[in-house]
Amino acid sequence: MPRPLPDDLLKLPHRRDVPFAKLTTLGVGGTCRWLFEPTTEGEVQSFVRACVREGLPYKVLGGGSNLVVLDDIEIPVLRLALPKEVIREGTRLSAPASYGHIRLSQDAAKAGLAGLEFAAGIPGTTGGALRMNAGAYGRELVDVLQTFRFLTPEGELVEKRPEPGEFRYRWSFLTGGHVALGYTVALAEGDAEAIAATVAVNMEKRGTSQPLSKRNAGCIFKNPTGSSAGRLIDQAGLKGFRIGDAEVSPEHANFLVNHGHATAAEFAELMATVREKVRAVHGVELEPEVEIWR
Ligand SMILES: Cc1cc2nc3c(=O)[nH]c(=O)nc-3n(C[C@H](O)[C@H](O)[C@H](O)COP(=O)(O)OP(=O)(O)OC[C@H]3O[C@@H](n4cnc5c(N)ncnc54)[C@H](O)[C@@H]3O)c2cc1C
Known part of the structure; x- marks a missing residue:
């Protein structure tokens, strides 16, 4: 109880x-x-x-x-509900952790500031992006991060610049009770039209390769070193494999989608089945990229 x-x-x-x-x-x-x-x-x-x-x-x-x-x-x-205010100082933008990550990248593009184009299709908040060191197309948040604010698990407020070891591929130290409060990114003056064109190309790539019309949580499994989780799942014959309303997307095998009424139990079973089959076919242990709460 x-x-x-x-x-x-x-x-x-x-x-x-x-x-x-x-x-x-x-x-x-x-x-x-x-x-x-x-x-x-x-x-x-x-x-x-x-x-x-x-x-x-x-x-x-x-x-x-x-x-x-x-x-x-x-x-x-x-879940933070801080005021949705973005402050611009020169080529720097500061946003609270509850601000939309895609929205911040759109704000930057409209202001003719280059550096956040990679973030255009990454949903979630700036706090989640900081915790996950979100990235795409060879760029990640830490590349443009100037300073960030957070609470320690003891509730102490800290503002600092990123240091080596604090951020790596889809990971930061902001786990275990740390709370990201906001950050400042240092961008560069750019041409608004060129930035918009890069964003459009990135979004087009996502639109054609990801099942964005169905509810999903992005890539479910990490890419094993030197390999692609999506390719391994596809080669195990699992594209389109469905349990109830939970399905391995036929468009992108590393996306598991909810057709509308999927249950948590169906997703748990689907994830376990994918791991088992990939282990049996390729001898590879897939690790979740998503965080699992239970
Ligand atoms: C269609 C789609 C495409 C995606 N594409 C990409 C991609 O290209 N690249 C990529 O990196 N990710 C991608 N993702 C995954 C996801 O969008 C990112 O990981 C995102 O940064 C998570 O942010 P969030 O606010 O939704 O975090 P949540 O999912 O809510 O949480 C994720 C983690 O962050 C922690 N967290 C959240 N907010 C805070 C905070 N304020 N302080 C401390 N910890 C916090 C949570 O505890 C949890 O551990 C994609 C997801 C989808 C659905």
């Missing part, structure tokens, strides 16, 4: 019993029992400090575009 939450935590903006289907791009999962949505950095800090004091674990949610949630989540979930 989960224990009751302290009064000071319950004074912060929150909702009860929100289905993860509404909080994730894949649209499956159980129920989020406690969804905390602080609107100021002070409230975020109060949340973290109350959890630390109570010894209460919590999870941090962004746009839910890299998540497969398999069960109800009984511990508090923190």
Whole structure:
């Protein structure tokens, strides 16, 4: 039986019993029992400090575009709802962690600032992008990151420049209770038309290779060293393999899609089947790229 939450935590903006289907791009999962949505950095800090004091674990949610949630989540979930303000200073843009990552890349393009074109088709929030060091086409967030702000798991506010070892392929150290609050990217003056053209080419590539009309969580498995997870899954004969409403996309085998009413159990079974078949056919152990909450 989960224990009751302290009064000071319950004074912060929150909702009860929100289905993860509404909080994730894949649209499956159980129920989020406690969804905390602080609107100021002070409230975020109060949340973290109350959890630390109570010894209460919590999870941090962004746009839910890299998540497969398999069960109800009984511990508090923190989803920032900071004011959607972007500040421009010269060629630098600063955004809060709850700002849309695609929107920031569009803001940069409209302002004729080059450097975030790679981010145009990566859904989710800037906080999620920072945590995941999101990237595409050989570029990743850390390439343009100038400074970032976060709370430590103890609730201490830190603002710093990135240092070696803090960010690598689809990973940053901002795990285990760290909360990203925002960041500043250093871009370059560019030609708005040329930037828009690069974005259009990138989006066209995604539109033709990814099943964007169906709910999904992006690439489900990491590419094993020197190989492609999508190719291995395809060669194992799994394109179009379906369990209930969960399917290995016929367009891109590393995308598992929800045809509308897929359940978490169907996704868990589909992921397990894909791993088993790829292990049997290729002798390769696929590791999830998405984060799994249970
Ligand atoms: C169609 C599609 C295409 C995609 N293409 C790409 C791609 O090309 N490249 C790529 O890198 N990714 C891609 N992704 C995956 C995903 O969009 C990125 O990983 C994204 O950056 C996740 O952001 P989010 O806000 O949705 O994070 P979530 O999915 O909500 O969370 C992901 C992780 O970040 C943590 N997190 C979220 N916010 C914070 C915060 N404020 N502080 C600390 N931790 C936080 C969560 O705890 C979790 O560990 C794609 C996904 C989809 C659906």
